[in-house]
Every structure is written in C-alpha cells, then in structure tokens.
Amino acid sequence: xxxxxxxxxxxxxxxxxxxxxxxxxxxxxxxxxxxxxxxxxxxxxxxxxxxxxxxxxxxxxxxxxxxxxxxxxxxxxxxxxxxxxxxxxxxxxxxxxxxxxxxxxxxxxxxxxxxxxxxxxxxxxxxxxxxxxxxxxxxxxxxxxxxxxxxxxxxxxxxxxxxxxxxxxxxxxxxxxxxxxxxxxxxxxxxxxxxxxxxxxxxxxxxxxxxxxxxxxxxxxxxxxxxxxxxxxxxxxxxxxxxxxxxxxxxxxxxxxxxxxxxxxxxxxxxxxxxxxxxxxxxxxxxxxxxxxxxxxxxxxxxxxxxxxxxxxxxxxxxx
Amino acid sequence: xxxxxxxxxxxxxxxxxxxxxxxxxxxxxxxxxxxxxxxxxxxxxxxxxxxxxxxxxxxxxxxxxxxxxxxxxxxxxxxxxxxxxxxxxxxxxxxxxxxxxxxxxxxxxxxxxxxxxxxxxxxxxxxxxxxxxxxxxxxxxxxxxxxxxxxxxxxxxxxxxxxxxxxxxxxxxxxxxxxxxxxxxxxxxxxxxxxxxxxxxxxxxxxxxxxxxxxxxxxxxxxxxxxxxxxxxxxxxxxxxxxxxxxxxxxxxxxxxxxxxxxxxxxxxxxxxx
Ligand SMILES: Cc1ncc(C[n+]2csc(CCOP(=O)(O)OP(=O)(O)O)c2C)c(N)n1
Numbered sequence: 001x002x003x004x005x006x007x008x009x010x011x012x013x014x015x016x017x018x019x020x021x022x023x024x025x026x027x028x029x030x031x032x033x034x035x036x037x038x039x040x041x042x043x044x045x046x047x048x049x050x051x052x053x054x055x056x057x058x059x060x061x062x063x064x065x066x067x068x069x070x071x072x073x074x075x076x077x078x079x080x081x082x083x084x085x086x087x088x089x090x091x092x093x094x095x096x097x098x099x100x101x102x103x104x105x106x107x108x109x110x111x112x113x114x115x116x117x118x119x120x121x122x123x124x125x126x127x128x129x130x131x132x133x134x135x136x137x138x139x140x141x142x143x144x145x146x147x148x149x150x151x152x153x154x155x156x157x158x159x160x161x162x163x164x165x166x167x168x169x170x171x172x173x174x175x176x177x178x179x180x181x182x183x184x185x186x187x188x189x190x191x192x193x194x195x196x197x198x199x200x201x202x203x204x205x206x207x208x209x210x211x212x213x214x215x216x217x218x219x220x221x222x223x224x225x226x227x228x229x230x231x232x233x234x235x236x237x238x239x240x241x242x243x244x245x246x247x248x249x250x251x252x253x254x255x256x257x258x259x260x261x262x263x264x265x266x267x268x269x270x271x272x273x274x275x276x277x278x279x280x281x282x283x284x285x286x287x288x289x290x291x292x293x294x295x296x297x298x299x300x301x302x303x304x305x306x307x308x309x310x311x312x313x314x315x316x317x318x319x320x
Numbered sequence: 321x322x323x324x325x326x327x328x329x330x331x332x333x334x335x336x337x338x339x340x341x342x343x344x345x346x347x348x349x350x351x352x353x354x355x356x357x358x359x360x361x362x363x364x365x366x367x368x369x370x371x372x373x374x375x376x377x378x379x380x381x382x383x384x385x386x387x388x389x390x391x392x393x394x395x396x397x398x399x400x401x402x403x404x405x406x407x408x409x410x411x412x413x414x415x416x417x418x419x420x421x422x423x424x425x426x427x428x429x430x431x432x433x434x435x436x437x438x439x440x441x442x443x444x445x446x447x448x449x450x451x452x453x454x455x456x457x458x459x460x461x462x463x464x465x466x467x468x469x470x471x472x473x474x475x476x477x478x479x480x481x482x483x484x485x486x487x488x489x490x491x492x493x494x495x496x497x498x499x500x501x502x503x504x505x506x507x508x509x510x511x512x513x514x515x516x517x518x519x520x521x522x523x524x525x526x527x528x529x530x531x532x533x534x535x536x537x538x539x540x541x542x543x544x545x546x547x548x549x550x551x552x553x554x555x556x557x558x559x560x561x562x563x564x565x566x567x568x569x570x571x572x573x574x575x576x577x578x579x580x581x582x583x584x585x586x587x588x589x590x591x592x593x594x
Contacts, residue, residue, distance in 0.1 A: 038472060038505045038512060060475035060513030061442050061504065088441060121351050121417040122425035125392070125440030291419035
C-alpha cells in the first residue's frame with residue numbers, strides 16, 4: 001500500500017487542465033470537435049476556438065439542440081466534446097442525454113462545467129447537484145468526477161480514446177493537486193488516498209481533498225480512516241466499496257451533490273443489499289438557499305471538521 | 321398636464337433610480353448581470369409605472385396583470401422594479417445575494433412577493449406566460465400577461481413552441497417583449513446563431529409585431545398601454561436596446577454581461593447616471 005497521500009501546496013482550476021488537454025488532443029486527432037451553448041468563455045475554449053475555428057460548434061443558447069448535435073456529429077464520424085454548465089447540460093437536455101446519447105449509444109463526451117454549487121449565489125437553478133442521480137441509471141454512460149487537475153487531464157485523454165458515451169463532471173472550484181505516488185488513472189477503480197481500517201471516507205471531485213484533510217483530523221484522535229477517491233461514479237467500483245464495508249465496518253460518503261441518488265446513494269444501495277454497514281452521506285439535502293460556495297460548504301458540513309464528525313457518528317452507529 | 325403627473329417623466333425617474341440602485345447592489349455583491357439589467361430597465365419601468373395593473377398589498381390578486389422576467393439573470397432590474405412598485409422595503413435590496421437572502425441571484429417566487437415564477441434557466445418564462453394567458457382566456461379574465469426575454473434567449477426552442485401555441489390560440493392578452501440588445505453572453509447574437517429577421521419570424525407565427533426603441537419611454541408607453549381588445553393576435557414587441565445602457569464604458573460591451581464594477585468604475589457610473 002502506498003504511503004498516505006498528502007495534498008500539495010497551491011490550488012488549481014481544473015478547467016485549465018481540461019482546456020489544455022482538449023487542444024492537445026485536437027491537434028493530433030482531426031475527429032475531435034467541441035460543441036457549446038454560448039459557453040466558450042465558461043468552458044475555457046477560447047484557445048480551442050482560435051486554433052480550430054472550424055471545429056468549434058456554437059449552437060447558441062439551445063442545450064437540447066446542442067446534445068442532439070453531439071449525437072449527430074458522432075454519427076458523422078466525429079468525436080464531439082459537448083461542453084456546457086452542467087446544470088443545463090444535464091437538466092435541460094436530460095431526454096437528449098438519455099435517448100440520443102445513452103440509448104442510441106453515440107460516442108459523445110459530455111463535459112459538465114461549473115458543476116455542484118460553483119454558481120453558489122445564483123441559486124438552485126444554476127446548482128448542478130442532481131446530475132449524479134439523473135445520470136446514474138443511464139448505465140451506458142461512464143461518469144467521471146475528477147478530483148484535481150492531473151486527474152482531469154487524464155480523464156479527458158481517456159474519454160477521447162474510449163469508444164462510448166462519457167460524462168466528465170468538472171468544476172471551476174480551485175482544488176489542490178492530490179499527491180499520490182506513481183499515480184495511474186484507472187477508470188472504474190477507486191483510488192486509495194490513505195489506507196485505514198476504522199472507517200472509510202469515500203469522496204470524489206472537489207471533495208476528495210477535503211476528505212483527506214478529514215482523515216488527518218481523525219488520525220489526530222487515533223481513528224484510522226481509509227480514504228477512497230471514487231472518481232468514476234458510473235460504473236461504481238463495487239469491489240472497493242464492499243471491501244471497505246467488510247474491512248472497516250463504517251462508511252462516510254462526501255460529494256458536492258445531493259445526498260439522494262449520487263455517490264452516497266450508490267454506496268448505500270450496494271452495501272444495504274450485500275454488506276449492510278452504517279453509511280453517513282455528506283452532501284446537500286435539496287434546493288439550497290442563496291450563498292457563496294464557501295458558505296454552502298460550511299453550512300452543509302463539506303469541510304474536514306464536518307466529514308470527521310460524520311465519520312465518528314458512523315463509527316458510533318457501527319457499535320465498534 | 322404637469323411635470324408631476326406626466327407619466328413619461330415619472331417612468332424616467334423610476335428608471336434612473338433603478339439603474340443607480342441595481343448598480344449599487346451589483347457593486348456591493350460583486351456579482352450580477354448589469355449589462356442586461358440596464359438594457360431592460362426602461363421597458364420594465366414603463367410596465368410597472370405606466371402600464372400594469374397590480375396591487376403590492378395583494379400580490380395574489382387574481383385580476384392583476386402579470387409580468388414574467390424570463391431573462392432571470394437580470395435581477396438587478398427586477399428587484400429594483402418590484403421594490404419601487406412597493407412590494408418590499410428598500411433595505412431588503414442590501415441583502416442581494418448574501419447568504420440566505422431572499423434576493424437570490426435568480427428570482428424565486430417562494431422568496432419574494434410580486435414574482436410570478438422562478439426563472440434563471442433561459443427559455444422558461446414564455447411557456448409559463450402562455451399558460452397564464454390561456455388561463456385568462458379560459459376564464460374570460462381581463463388581465464394581461466407580459467413576458468420579457470433576452471434576444472440570445474430566443475435561441476432556446478421552447479420559445480418557438482410557445483409562439484406556435486400563442487399564435488394558434490390568438491392570445492391577444494399576451495405580450496412578448498424581446499430585449500433586442502444584440503449581445504448574448506459571449507458575443508453578438510448574429511455572430512452566434514443569428515436571429516434576424518426576428519420580426520418576420522414572429523409574424524409568421526401569428527403575432528402582431530412592433531419594433532421600437534427600447535429606451536424611448538413615450539413610444540414604449542404608447543405601444544404597451546394600448547388596449548389589446550380586438551387585436552385578435554398576441555403582441556410581440558422587439559425592443560431595440562443597448563446592453564449596459566446609460567454608462568458609457570458599459571454600452572454594447574459583452575464583457576459587462578456579468579462584469580462587475582471596481583470602486584473607480586462604480587464612481588464613474590454614478591457620475592453618469594444622473
Ligand atoms: C438554459 C440556459 N443556458 C445558459 C444560460 C447561461 N446564460 C445566462 S445569461 C446568458 C446570455 C443571455 O443572453 P440574452 O438572452 O441576450 O440576455 P441579455 O443580453 O439581455 O442579458 C447565458 C448564456 C442560462 N442561464 N440558461
């Protein structure tokens with residue numbers, strides 16, 4: 001087992017990794033195109049547009065059309081990366097995502113930008129906390145939630161080479177790089193950020209580094225937490241989750257999403273069916289009040305302290 | 321007629337107050353969509369202070385005229401209009417986008433009186449307005465329904481679905497106003513997915529179409545306050561506007577879509593907004 005991963009200094013906006021990677025890929029593969037909804041700036045695709053003006057399709061503010069166009073471009077032999085604010089990409093176009101992408105099975109990469117509560121003060125219409133629950137039943141779509149810039153770049157590269165629909169759920173929230181030794185991106189596999197046997201913290205995206213910080217707080221109290229970065233939500237690494245249930249007996253999930261139907265939902269479904277253990281789900285209960293990202297994270301316990309508290313609760317519930 | 325009761329003067333005063341106040345809110349919050357606030361404010365001031373029938377003490381009065389802000393990002397314009405109309409006190413505006421504020425970044429009818437429906441995702445307001453107008457048609461009510469959309473927003477197909485049914489049902493009680501500032505978030509509408517000729521499109525969908533300078537209050541007042549009775553068609557007003565109207569360095573600049581002012585820009589804007 002690798003040594004516990006620490007977080008490096010400095011924060012990065014993962015969109016920069018996305019933007020640089022998609023430009024590199026496009027330079028080597030003429031099939032790669034980008035599709036947007038008046039979202040060139042928020043998708044950081046200005047550079048792509050400059051280099052490949054003919055391969056950027058801006059359909060205007062028309063998300064249903066945008067996703068359908070993605071399917072059509074795939075039919076025409078392209079590899080479309082359809083990039084828009086994740087709230088509109090998934091919510092507005094949900095039927096297109098279901099019927100035209102998942103059901104029809106087109107090789108389209110959906111790139112959800114500014115996901116979770118990145119648009120804090122703009123309110124519930126602009127939060128994308130339901131997307132996990134909406135897309136999880138669409139088992140044809142691989143759902144990846146990168147935790148840092150490195151993982152974002154790797155996921156974009158993997159998606160380009162993978163034949164099949166992918167949803168990449170990105171954030172504009174700056175995050176630190178996770179320092180994992182000899183890191184390899186393995187889609188569909190949980191990444192162990194820290195070994196531990198008392199309780200398992202399972203997180204993804206912007207919350208993975210916070211879960212890691214929570215494990216430090218727990219360690220200071222003599223609680224040895226395992227930390228898993230579950231970047232792939234669909235399909236879930238069932239083996240890793242059941243091993244966590246078996247070996248640690250208590251689980252906390254933490255995600256920048258609704259506690260219903262997302263990572264917490266997936267873990268609870270699986271464990272309750274095969275290896276029931278207490279599962280504490282940290283995330284959002286439903287529509288959220290107005291507030292900044294920082295305020296919302298604090299208010300709903302998406303903090304090292306908040307996650308550590310729920311870890312102790314799950315331990316208590318497990319009777320260990 | 322005296323200056324005090326000249327409706328155009330009153331509307332202009334309200335519009336000036338709305339621009340100054342909205343910009344103060346955006347400056348304080350360091351968030352907002354001031355460009356689209358400023359393009360819409362003269363239309364909204366005309367509706368609220370010259371055209372619509374409403375009673376702020378009874379926001380659910382069944383016979384009220386309805387206004388739907390489909391371009392829900394322009395809360396600087398909407399919240400100041402509703403405040404000036406008497407729906408809530410001025411100090412509420414101070415909380416714009418603060419934690420747990422009722423003045424969310426996009427309007428929520430469960431938070432504030434005077435808001436007919438929640439908007440924010442573009443392309444939602446027109447279908448809801450259509451439903452309100454159909455309800456009035458069914459019950460033979462006299463109220464009018466006004467919906468304001470952005471021009472970029474017209475790229476959403478839901479607008480055209482609503483237009484089809486509105487024309488089909490000859491809903492003369494329904495008025496669609498398009499804030500034709502020719503800019504959307506990133507660039508011009510005609511550089512993105514062009515809309516012109518927008519008037520012909522709406523005519524083809526069964527609307528009576530009027531084009532107007534969206535900052536000419538007298539012209540707006542004339543068009544909006546004319547009785548719809550007997551027109552036999554829904555009305556579409558294409559209001560030719562300027563994004564960022566009223567502040568020299570903001571006018572026609574896409575960067576002010578959700579740009580926010582620093583202290584110096586704020587001071588300069590306040591000097592110009594007089
Ligand atoms: C469905 C949807 N897609 C994208 C957005 C993001 N967005 C907010 S405002 C805007 C541009 C709107 O342009 P326009 O309708 O012309 O409004 P205005 O210029 O008057 O502000 C965009 C793309 C959104 N709010 N809703």
